[in-house]
Amino acid sequence: MDELRSRCERAAADLVADTLPFWVSHGLDREHGGLFTCLDRRGEVYDTDKPIWAQGRCAWVLATVHAAGDPDGRWLEGALSCLGFLERHGFDGDGRMFFLVTADGRPLRKRRYVYSEAFASMAFAACARATGREDWAARARELFETFTRVSFEPGAFEAKVDPTVRPSKGLGSLMICIHLAQVLRECLGPSDSDEWIDRCVEELERDFVKDDEGAVMELVAPDGALLDHIDGRRLNPGHAIEAAWFCLHEARARGGDAQLVGLGVRILDWMWERAWDREHGGLVAFCDLHGRPAAEPGWDVKYWWPQTEAIIATLLAWELTGEARHAERFRLAFDWAHEHFADQRHGEWFAYLRRDGTPLTEVKGNHWKGPFHLPRMQWLVGKELD
Numbered sequence: 249m250d251e252l253r254s255r256c257e258r259a260a261a262d263l264v265a266d267t268l269p270f271w272v273s274h275g276l277d278r279e280h281g282g283l284f285t286c287l288d289r290r291g292e293v294y295d296t297d298k299p300i301w302a303q304g305r306c307a308w309v310l311a312t313v314h315a316a317g318d319p320d321g322r323w324l325e326g327a328l329s330c331l332g333f334l335e336r337h338g339f340d341g342d343g344r345m346f347f348l349v350t351a352d353g354r355p356l357r358k359r360r361y362v363y364s365e366a367f368a369s370m371a372f373a374a375c376a377r378a379t380g381r382e383d384w385a386a387r388a389r390e391l392f393e394t395f396t397r398v399s400f401e402p403g404a405f406e407a408k409v410d411p412t413v414r415p416s417k418g419l420g421s422l423m424i425c426i427h428l429a430q431v432l433r434e435c436l437g438p439s440d441s442d443e444w445i446d447r448c449v450e451e452l453e454r455d456f457v458k459d460d461e462g463a464v465m466e467l468v469a470p471d472g473a474l475l476d477h478i479d480g481r482r483l484n485p486g487h488a489i490e491a492a493w494f495c496l497h498e499a500r501a502r503g504g505d506a507q508l509v510g511l512g513v514r515i516l517d518w519m520w521e522r523a524w525d526r527e528h529g530g531l532v533a534f535c536d537l538h539g540r541p542a543a544e545p546g547w548d549v550k551y552w553w554p555q556t557e558a559i560i561a562t563l564l565a566w567e568l569t570g571e572a573r574h575a576e577r578f579r580l581a582f583d584w585a586h587e588h589f590a591d592q593r594h595g596e597w598f599a600y601l602r603r604d605g606t607p608l609t610e611v612k613g614n615h616w617k618g619p620f621h622l623p624r625m626q627w628l629v630g631k632e633l634d
Contacts, residue, residue: 260630282333486554
């Protein structure tokens with residue numbers, strides 16, 4: 249127990265002494281507002297284009313830490329800078345959001361996904377709680393409606409593959425909807441969050457969780473059938489383990505709901521067994537359901553974010569079950585990540601490692617890595633000290 253507590257203490261200390269200062273000091277744009285995410289090892293900006301989803305993610309993280317009572321005023325200042333930039337420059341004329349804009353907010357790219365809207369909803373909700381702004385609370389709910397409409401109404405989401413030839417659906421929208429609904433409930437109070445969580449968990453378990461295969465699929469047919477092709481067999485352990493801890497988090501919110509605990513632990517057990525690298529440690533990025541060659545050339549690259557999701561999931565699993573294997577996995581995941589990803593010289597974490605744990609690149613951020621997965625893990629693990 250003392251060993252687990254010491255790791256939780258380190259996560260909480262690193263959040264406010266290392267991770268958040270790294271991004272606030274190096275990433276905030278003092279001229280136009282918002283956050284630069286393309287930072288090198290030392291925190292120097294190597295590209296000034298700004299991903300909109302990162303503005304929402306950063307605003308949520310900073311506002312959440314501020315609302316919890318951290319006295320450092322930089323957190324709220326940074327959150328409002330990111331939210332203000334997002335408000336001014338993130339929206340297209342149709343109400344949807346851009347993915348990438350220039351430093352001063354001119355649009356560069358818009359994606360078919362609604363992830364910018366999801367993280368903007370989280371940002372507005374957290375900033376509403378931190379400031380009392382009711383208009384921001386209303387905006388958070390509006391964006392939640394946009395996210396669910398585009399994600400789940402038939403025909404609203406543009407398919408990546410011709411749906412008349414090979415119709416399919418993905419795990420991403422379901423798992424993000426669970427977490428988004430949880431965040432809105434925590435920040436703004438209950439509305440229809442529980443109904444959305446129940447709907448998504450039911451579909452997750454019915455169509456994506458395959459007991460006979462011992463795996464959670466990333467892509468399935470509309471009726472949940474397996475797609476025996478490269479995309480259909482590809483497993484994304486990080487996504488699945490993230491979904492596992494969303495279920496475990498919900499189980500605890502509902503007083504230790506046994507069905508949700510069982511679902512979360514099942515997912516975690518399967519995907520840990522498939523993805524944990526027994527030779528070098530850490531979680532690999534992708535694997536094939538049937539053990540065939542992984543199509544991605546970087547299948548064995550160690551991304552930073554699956555490690556953080558495993559740290560959260562194993563700790564929650566241990567707390568909810570008391571089973572020793574979860575505590576041991578928490579120690580393994582936490583210690584391996586901090587030994588290999590954490591940059592002892594310049595702070596924060598590297599984004600990508602080779603399979604053996606050496607840095608593949610020294611960047612600390614890009615259009616995909618910003619202040620979200622790492623500080624969210626540190627925040628949640630640190631909260632367990634209570």
